[in-house]
Amino acid sequence: MPLPPTGPHARPARRPGHTAHVLVLGGTTEGRRVAELLHADGVRVTSSLAGRVAAPRTPPGEVRIGGFGGPAGLTRWLRAHAVDAVIDATHPFARAISFHAAVAAADAHVPLLALRRPGWAPVAGDDWHPVGSLDEAAGTARALGERVFLTTGRMGLAAFADVTDAWFLVRSVDPPEGPCPPRLEVLLDRGPFTLDGERELLRRHRIEVLVTKDSGGAATAPKLTAAREAGVPVVVVRRPPVPEGVLAAATPEEAAAWARSL
Numbered sequence: 001m002p003l004p005p006t007g008p009h010a011r012p013a014r015r016p017g018h019t020a021h022v023l024v025l026g027g028t029t030e031g032r033r034v035a036e037l038l039h040a041d042g043v044r045v046t047s048s049l050a051g052r053v054a055a056p057r058t059p060p061g062e063v064r065i066g067g068f069g070g071p072a073g074l075t076r077w078l079r080a081h082a083v084d085a086v087i088d089a090t091h092p093f094a095r096a097i098s099f100h101a102a103v104a105a106a107d108a109h110v111p112l113l114a115l116r117r118p119g120w121a122p123v124a125g126d127d128w129h130p131v132g133s134l135d136e137a138a139g140t141a142r143a144l145g146e147r148v149f150l151t152t153g154r155m156g157l158a159a160f161a162d163v164t165d166a167w168f169l170v171r172s173v174d175p176p177e178g179p180c181p182p183r184l185e186v187l188l189d190r191g192p193f194t195l196d197g198e199r200e201l202l203r204r205h206r207i208e209v210l211v212t213k214d215s216g217g218a219a220t221a222p223k224l225t226a227a228r229e230a231g232v233p234v235v236v237v238r239r240p241p242v243p244e245g246v247l248a249a250a251t252p253e254e255a256a257a258w259a260r261s262l
Contacts, residue, residue: 019044022259023078023086024059025101029219030115031089033252035059038259046081050090050097067097074104083108085262087255088246089115092239093213102243111262114248115255117216119239120224127233134159137211137235142166144233145208149201151223152213152237157181169205191219198226211235 020043024035027049036059038045045061048068068074078086088101098114105112122128129144131137134156141148142163149169150160154176160168161179170176171187185205201207210227212220214236227234242248249255 020084020259020262021046021082023048023081023083024089025086025097026089026091026115027057028089028091028117029217030117030252030255031087032057032059034087034089034115034255034259035061037252037256041256041260043259046083050094068100068104071100071103071107074100075107078104078108078110083110085259086110086112087115087259088112089252089255092116092119092215093237095240098240098246099243102246112246113255113258114242114246115252116242116248116250118250119214119216120221120236123228125228126224127228127231129233129235130238131235132238134237137237138163141209141211141235144235147206147208149205149207149210149223151220152211169201169207193220193222195222195225198222199229202226202230202232207232209233209235211237213237214239 022038022043022045024031024045024047026047031047035045035047039060047059047061047063049063049065050067068077086101086105088098090097101112129140131140134152137152138160142165146166148166149171150157151171154170154172154174157170157176158179160181163181164183166181167183168181169185169187171189173188173190175188176186210223210232212223212234224234247258249258
């Protein structure tokens, strides 16, 4: 068995009776659920939320809001707070924090698991147009129609700001900031959404194109069914991969079991 690392980069020694401490990165439904499972087991859980939503749903246990100051700041936090494991339950498109977590966990010698809900897959009748970025999505959507339902969140609207000959319905939890398309209607809402509600939304706004990220999960999936039924094409932004070398789990139960096994 290899010896534990020593020197300035080693994890601090655990005292007898030490309570396991797990840092959950996220604010997603899966992040809240894994925090609930671990908290119920008596594990000390700290959930870190990005602070991009004005009134986030907070999980049980300790909660911190805001960034860490990059990988180095996160490494210092892991050491200072005697963290035994990290579960990256951030949004599948939160590429930066996932990369920072991979670097920091390696530097602090702390086990890391990425919790990623499975992505969506097209079924018979879908008219999907996969793209690699929001910039590509903007051009593809405009080529498919003039009335666009944009469900990619408020942070990426700058990619559509130069599209002047299309009308956009944007749905987000909080009002958008920064550059936006000039012809824009904002719908403030938070999932889960119903199939009947999505059908009515597409009909009422005469939607010709749906743009979404491949976020996965059930909370926002009804829009895909509604689009299929209405014959509305869907521009799907592919999700980035999990950082190389990082273990991944598909459910909160799997992630909690991994943490317990440590």
